[in-house]
Structure formats: structure tokens, C-alpha cells
Amino acid sequence: MTTKSPAATVPPHEAAPLDTPPPPGRVTIRGTIRTGRRLTVPRSVRRSAGPVGLVLLWFLTSATGLLPESVLASPVDVVRQALELTRTGELPDAIAASGRRAAVGFLIGASIALSLSLLAGLFRLGEDVIDSSMGMFRAIPWVGLIPLFIVWFGIEETPKIALVALGVTYPLYFNIYGGIRSTDAQLVEAARMMGLGRLGLIKYLILPSALPGALVGLRYALSTAWLALVFAEQINADAGLGYLMSNAQQYFRTDVIVLCLVVYALLGLACDFAVRILSRRLLTWRANFEGEA
Numbered sequence: 001m002t003t004k005s006p007a008a009t010v011p012p013h014e015a016a017p018l019d020t021p022p023p024p025g026r027v028t029i030r031g032t033i034r035t036g037r038r039l040t041v042p043r044s045v046r047r048s049a050g051p052v053g054l055v056l057l058w059f060l061t062s063a064t065g066l067l068p069e070s071v072l073a074s075p076v077d078v079v080r081q082a083l084e085l086t087r088t089g090e091l092p093d094a095i096a097a098s099g100r101r102a103a104v105g106f107l108i109g110a111s112i113a114l115s116l117s118l119l120a121g122l123f124r125l126g127e128d129v130i131d132s133s134m135g136m137f138r139a140i141p142w143v144g145l146i147p148l149f150i151v152w153f154g155i156e157e158t159p160k161i162a163l164v165a166l167g168v169t170y171p172l173y174f175n176i177y178g179g180i181r182s183t184d185a186q187l188v189e190a191a192r193m194m195g196l197g198r199l200g201l202i203k204y205l206i207l208p209s210a211l212p213g214a215l216v217g218l219r220y221a222l223s224t225a226w227l228a229l230v231f232a233e234q235i236n237a238d239a240g241l242g243y244l245m246s247n248a249q250q251y252f253r254t255d256v257i258v259l260c261l262v263v264y265a266l267l268g269l270a271c272d273f274a275v276r277i278l279s280r281r282l283l284t285w286r287a288n289f290e291g292e293a
Contacts, residue, residue: 105164121180175217179210
């Protein structure tokens with residue numbers, strides 16, 4: 001024999017409303033949700049944790065003698081040498097010379113990449129003529145072209161700028177070309193049905209669709225420009241960061257070599273940071289996945 005609780009026998013029309021307070025003498029226990037703000041570390045701190053940890057490890061291994069000075073100078077020596085070269089003006093002059101080469105080479109390479117990618121991406125004839133050739137030339141190591149550039153352009157500024165321009169061209173071309181060809185074909189057809197002409201189609205649909213890929217290519221191109229400059233400035237340079245590195249190599253000055261490498265890295269990081277800011281401003285219309293918290 002089963003017994004029913006009193007609450008189960010109460011007719012529906014006599015049941016108390018949900019918002020009615022409980023009668024006296026009855027205690028109602030409800031579950032509570034505890035809300036609290038979880039302690040989070042700022043992203044800027046997390047992003048800098050890796051480089052700071054590496055520098056700290058470098059300092060500790062140098063201070064304890066695990067990393068001999070003949071192999072790699074300590075961070076203290078590198079900082080001291082940076083202050084000395086800044087005081088004499090050698091480091092600012094070297095940065096200015098390297099920056100000028102990188103800027104000129106980047107502008108030339110970006111102009112070539114933009115022109116070729118637009119021709120290959122917008123027109124089938126351009127794709128047939130250009131894309132296969134670019135794929136073939138990309139397989140050639142551009143660093144291996146240094147001897148040929150010396151034969152063609154001599155040992156002055158031209159081969160250095162040409163090497164930077166060549167390193168910039170490929171990542172920009174393939175990312176812009178891929179961005180153009182990734183445009184949704186249904187959107188293109190819809191735009192044509194709405195009466196949008198070829199120029200309007202390119203301006204309002206195709207180029208905005210290619211913009212994310214172009215910005216990714218820009219990040220790669222800027223980093224490649226500084227990488228190419230490291231090799232380019234080994235070609236009989238009389239100024240620039242590569243010139244300082246060449247002189248330091250002759251006298252086994254690892255502190256100067258490491259300093260020049262750190263400056264290269266910081267310049268590349270500054271360019272990457274600028275592209276990130278540019279991407280946030282230009283791609284405000286695009287909802288991106290930014291990772292789980």
C-alpha cells in the first residue's frame with residue numbers, strides 16, 4: 001500500500017502561487033549560487049612571461065658559470081655594450097641604415113606582390129601566366145640568390161635591397177591571391193544580380209574579403225624583410241646592424257653579436273605589433289574566434 005504525501009493531494013486550484021511566501025513555522029532551504037571574480041593575469045603579463053623567463057634563465061646560467069662568456073655573453077654585458085654603442089652613436093646609425101634598407105626593399109617587394117596578386121587573383125589569364133611561375137620561383141631558396149645578385153648588381157646597396165624585396169614578395173603575393181580566390185562565389189553572384197559592376201564588385205566585395213589574408217601576409221612579409229636583411233647586410237656592408245655583426249665576428253665579440261640580434265628581433269616585434277593594431281582597426285566588421293578563456 002502506497003501512501004501519498006499531503007502535498008500531492010492538494011488540488012491544483014488550491015495550490016499556493018510560486019511567489020507566495022512559505023507559511024509560518026516552515027523553513028525553506030534554497031540553493032545559493034556563489035558568484036566571485038576569478039583572479040586572472042593580464043594578457044600582457046602572460047605574453048611577456050616567456051621572453052622574461054628566457055632572459056632570466058640566460059642570466060642565471062651566465063652568472064653561475066654554466067654558460068661561459070666565450071660561448072655567449074651575459075645579459076649584463078649586452079646591456080652595457082648597448083649603452084656604450086648608443087653613447088658613441090654607432091648603434092643609432094646602424095639601426096637607421098638597416099631600417100632604410102628594409103623600408104625600401106619592403107616597398108618594392110610589396111608593390112610587385114600587390115600587382116601580381118591582383119592580376120592573378122582577378123583574371124584567369126593572369127592566373128595562368130603568373131601563378132605557376134610564382135610557385136616555381138618560390139621553391140628556389142632566396143638566400144641562395146645572393147651570389148647571383150652580386151654578379152648582377154655589384155656589392156653596393158642594390159643587392160641588399162633586392163634580397164629584401166624578394167623575401168617580401170612571396171608571402172604577400174600568395175596570401176593576397178589566396179584571399180581573393182577565397183571570396184564566396186554565391187556572394188559574387190548575388191552582387192551581380194543586384195547590378196553591381198566589375199569595379200564595384202572588386203571594391204565592395206572581393207578586396208574586403210581578401211583583406212584578412214592580406215594582413216596575415218603583411219605580418220609574414222615584415223618578419224621576412226628583417227630576416228632577409230640579416231643575410232643581405234653580410235654583403236660587403238659598411239653600415240648597418242650587419243656591419244656591426246661582421247666586425248664583432250672578427251674579434252669574437254659575442255656581446256655585440258647578441259645585441260644586434262636582439263635589435264633585429266625588437267624591430268620585427270614592433271612591426272608585428274603595428275600590424276596587429278592595424279588588423280583590429282580594419283577588421284572591426286569581422287567576428288573572430290579569440291580562443292577560450
